[in-house]
Amino acid sequence: MRKADKARIDAFQAKCLRQIFKIPHSIISHVSNATVLAKAGATPLSSTLLSRQLHFYGRLAGLPATSLLRQAVLQPSTAVPLELSGKRTRGRLRLSWSSVLFAQALKLAGGSPAALNEMLCGASNTPHGWRLAVYDFCNRQQVGN
Structure with missing residues (x-):
């Protein structure tokens, strides 16, 4: 899998987790995708x-x-x-x-x-x-x- 595909898949996962945990987009909330993954206890x-x-x-x-x-x-x-x-x-x-x-x-x-x-x-x-x-x-x- 290409690096860009990995990034796209991980970004999709972070987007879904943000919706589940009601965390606004990273531009608004300044919460990184890594922090969202850690809060969910999920692996990429x-x-x-x-x-x-x-x-x-x-x-x-x-x-x-x-x-x-x-x-x-x-x-x-x-x-x-x-x-x-x-x-x-x-x-x-x-x-x-x-x-x-x-x-x-x-x-x-x-x-x-x-x-x-x-x-x-x-x-x-x-x-x-x-x-x-x-x-x-x-x-x-x-x-x-």
Whole structure:
């Protein structure tokens, strides 16, 4: 997801929370979006979305090799996404959902495709371990913003 999209999603969440808590717009009230999120006790929606997408990517990588969904998105016995084939139409992004999530999953695994494969497809693959890694990664991302 692009930075602008993250900002747009988080701004929408703050706008909705402002309406719920009856806090005027930030220009009028001088209350920042971060303060609104803290008052609501909410995490940024972009962080929640990334967490859910990474959870799904982990489940997708954990599917058996015979799964049609896995075959359509990932290369056999790895967590690497398939290369898109065909001609990209003019004005279309070169990115795909799977390639963007693969980049995020690589960051989560420390930048090594071998470590990511071990986490998702190897002998140490446990759904609970992946869930904890995603939770820690998303919390680190949230603190960094």
